[in-house]
Amino acid sequence: MDKNTIEILFSERKKVGLNLFEIMKEQGYTKISFSNRVKISRPTLNHLFEGEISSITTFEKYLDRIRDVLQVQEQEFLIGRRTAIGELQVAFSCNEPKGYHPGEREKEMFEILEDLINLCDFYY
Incomplete structure (x- = not known):
């Protein structure tokens, strides 16, 4: 991932976290199954969903793992995915x-x- 892209994603990490959570659910994962698949602990995964990762390096490392598993492009983490029903x-x-x-x-x-x-x- 290029430096500019990761900086944009990191600055929008709360939005990225929400969209990541929606993509994960769309693909049929639960938090536990997804955590096991991407080899990220559930607490850390929750921090990602909440946009609470404070290190850009750590954020990039986890996002790369997640992208590989979900087979999505970086831009998809910035696109709102809420359903009509909402939360x-x-x-x-x-x-x-x-x-x-x-x-x-x-x-x-x-x-x-x-x-x-x-x-x-x-x-x-």
Whole structure:
């Protein structure tokens, strides 16, 4: 990758991270399967997705590995890829009436729901 291209990608690393994540999903990878395929740890991969890699050299090294696996050109990391549906956002709350104290079953159900949301975040 030439110096000018990597500098542009690095300056737009948050956008690159979002698009990288979308390309990864389009090609059928989960975070875990992609991490294994490109030989980048999940935490580091998450830093790439969030645009939080602070070293341009490290950024370039990982981006080269990813490009080789995904078979995409550098420019594709700058092209927005959001679907018409957009991002899935989840919210849940325990909005019980004043003075209500949830029973053990209700507490357990909210813990399960929270675990499911965290599990989805972990895998996707």
